[in-house]
Amino acid sequence: MTNHYYSKNPTTDHDFEQWSFELRGKNFQFVTDSGVFSRETVDFGSRVLIDTFDWEELPKEGKILDVGCGYGPIGLAIASASQRFVEMVDINSRAVELAQGNANRNGIKQVDIHQSNIYEDVHEETYAAIISNPPIRAGKKVVHEILTQAYPRLKTGGTLTIVIQKKQGAPSAQSKMAETFGNAEIVKKEKGYYIIKSVK
Numbered sequence: 001m002t003n004h005y006y007s008k009n010p011t012t013d014h015d016f017e018q019w020s021f022e023l024r025g026k027n028f029q030f031v032t033d034s035g036v037f038s039r040e041t042v043d044f045g046s047r048v049l050i051d052t053f054d055w056e057e058l059p060k061e062g063k064i065l066d067v068g069c070g071y072g073p074i075g076l077a078i079a080s081a082s083q084r085f086v087e088m089v090d091i092n093s094r095a096v097e098l099a100q101g102n103a104n105r106n107g108i109k110q111v112d113i114h115q116s117n118i119y120e121d122v123h124e125e126t127y128a129a130i131i132s133n134p135p136i137r138a139g140k141k142v143v144h145e146i147l148t149q150a151y152p153r154l155k156t157g158g159t160l161t162i163v164i165q166k167k168q169g170a171p172s173a174q175s176k177m178a179e180t181f182g183n184a185e186i187v188k189k190e191k192g193y194y195i196i197k198s199v200k
Contacts, residue, residue, distance in 0.1 A: 008117075009093050023050050023077035029105050032071050036095045037135070042073045045193045046133050049163040050074055052188045052195045053131060055082040059157045062128030063087050067118060067146055068135050072099035078131065079111050087123055089116035118142070119149050126155045136168045147173060148180045154200040161187070161197045170194040 015034040020027055021042050030042075038046070055064070055078065066075035069088035076099070079086040088111055090096050099113045116122055130150045134143045143164075150160040160177065164170045166189075174196050177184035181198035188195040 008091050008115075021073070023047070023073060024081035026077070026080050026106075028073070028076065028102070030071060030073065030102050031098060031105065033094055033098055036092060036098060037070045043133070044191060045163040045165065046074050048188060048190050048193050049131065049133060049161065049195055050077045053078060053129075053161055055084055055129070058084075058128040058159065059155050060128075062126060062155050062158065063112075063124055064129045064131060065089070065122060065124070065127045065153070067130060067132040067150075069099050069113065070095045070133075072102045072113070074131060074133060075099070075111060075113070076103055076106060076108050079108050080106070083110065084128070085110045085112070087111070087127075088113040089118075089122060091115065091117045118145055119153060122153070124153075126153055126158070128155055128158050130154060130158070130160045132160075132162045134162055134164065134173075136164070140169065140172070143169065143173065144176050147176050150198075151180050151200060156200055158200050159197055160200075161195065163193055163195050166192050166194055170196065 012034040018031045063085045066088040069075045069090045075086045075088035096115045174184045177198045184198045187197050
């Protein structure tokens, strides 16, 4: 178990890579490593979430929380494009360290990046939005905890937005979000990836 991307402290040998990728009109420099999710490129689901996420509709007050941030593409792209403050958490210590380095590398200051097992050690009581490309391989229990526990951590009018593949449980995630929030809209479908949003 120690060497999944959702492990707390991966023990695989380091194998750093550096590459660039354009997100929301900005060219990012990323350093990644073994033991983290999608280390060779920004995965397609994350890209669709970044392109679809609408921060204009959010409550003006409050931070955005990126749950399962990995080495940082979603949270850093949203922080850069929206100029909103983004808190970014991941259980994986290696991913957190990479995300912190990638924030510095790309000159993104309005972020707070730290280790947390889902919402266990988050720094705010409530958020304007929670975004996640949930760790499907960690199992349905973990994914559903991200969805259901988002509700009490959102401000009124705040949103939970996730990306999930249809074949990896999008219908089940949508029904869990609808059950929790009373609404769950499929904002976008692209190549089998669903962007699902609930509003509190």
